[in-house]
Amino acid sequence: MGAKGPTLHQVADRAGVSIATVSRVARGLDHISAETRGRVLAAIDELNYRPSHFGRALVKRRHGTLGIVFPGLRGPYYAEVIHGFEVEAVAAGMSLLILGTELLPNADTQVLGMADRADGLAVMGGTIGDDLIQRLAARGVPIVTMARPQLAGIPNARVDNYASTLALVTHLIQYHGYDRLEFVGNIMGAPDAVERWRGFVQAHLDAELTPPDEPLSSAYEQASGVQAALRVLDLARRPRAVVCGNDEIATGMLSTLAASGVRVPDEIAVTGWDDGPFARYATPPLTTVSQPARALGQQTARTLLVLIERGESIEHEVVLTTEPIIRASCGCPFDPATGFTMANGDRNPFKEGAPIDELIEADSTANTRHREIALTGG
Template identity: 30%
Template structure:
């Protein structure tokens, strides 16, 4: 059986914490005890693991990452940023796919607590009261990534979704489009649904365009649902000349629908997405989109969590990173403006 830190402590006649200090801060241990511990380690051929090294500091050097749906390509860039930052700061990460299920998410919080993670990166979901209650119960340091909470004092890093949607729709208006539809996430989604809808509506309103919301069709999170939503949009509003999609995956569903109907993009209809996932430049035509700095969001989230773990607080509490429009070939001037 592989020797443990307890075996070393027993053989050396010292406490587990003394063994940990020898491994982590040897100068803090008197020489006589240090020699006994080193001799015991050599005799037992003990190989300390990360958990044993961290016992004295009550740290596992592990972070838990709660992801709503690992299939969503948006999270690839976020997780890559998290992993790079974690590695540079000496952490490992555990990825937990919650599948947008409350019971599953709460069970993962319990698992992370049992595994003694040092902190949690909570991504892209609403912080409901029962989630917050568990976070408080376990006293886990938490940073929100691509989401935020105005109700609870939890550190966060994200973009301003309302402003980004406003800029995307304003770009289409600047190209001369006046009949602009939207494929939106449900308004019950306060993170990406409601604020992106509000940005779309504000752009129409401020540019003097009809803004009663009749050209908004709702879908859940997937490509197939967005393609179906595009069918409803053009069935109800056949004169639509541009579509703002609340995600790049939604935009791909729109492109697929238009291609099947023989409607040329961008000659007849322009399409703008949101996120700038890697596949957005692989579509035909390449997708114009409002980019989130996904890698930076993940990287900064880990940095923020590290500061919270080390110091107990961070500033600013709610941090917003800049968004940017990536102009490719799926959007062009509206009819009559060329």
């Protein structure tokens, strides 16, 4: 037990050759006589030799590892992003080092530590400060950011939060005629969220409505959603629709409203963001915005991979498209059996008022549907 595995030397001794030869055979190089190769292979097999990652990494100066930094590990969104990232990483023969900074005060140290055990880093949204990111980049650590605005000189992958929120809220205002809405979510430290808020505000301006002064602040979990629902119910003037920063908030909102006897969407409409796994199965089925979380992870990994490959820093930016998924919680008629909004007539709900069925369901090929908006190689 705990055997420290045989080394090149032991194999070499047993096969009666030098370590260089064993190394070559182990890596499957040419210019080895069939006979020698046989002997070495046999020795490798008998001793159960496996090349040491330590030795290899030291001389190649490569960890063979990609690092990814998240604010937290929970929630379907992060899971999906990580999954996409992981797929690309293993496809490239890299391992995945993961770090959730959660509420740890020493997050910066953790990230620093990760930086010198990975060949490159991907960092999510509002995880660590811009200064740290810049410092790492300056130190020569390949680093790419995701789910946040671009940082000068640092490759970035993100999702378009503004346009589809604008479209969604316009749908609520123009098509459904709702005139008083609330936005619930926490703007601070969540770059994605401020863009959503911006879209929310703009939709009001477009319709010559005055938006609320500020969002109803809330963390992005169900429990916070129920808190928010309680506050909404306490409002002097109840909103006609509540635009939630993500699906979890919307879910908490939905169930709390229902429990309070408020009919959704008849009295208050509710929307989410993410189109997570449960959105479709909520009651009523949740109108939300689908974002290509997995593709985001994949794009980030790919960018990081080429960044590492080149050694030099590159200018690279990817923006993936998102789209409103119209179900029932906004007030549209929706048939859960088919997954289609049931309405006839015009195809553009944002202008003329009729829901469009192309927008309805994110299918399994959703990732490929999200077009890459901008991509400037360095």
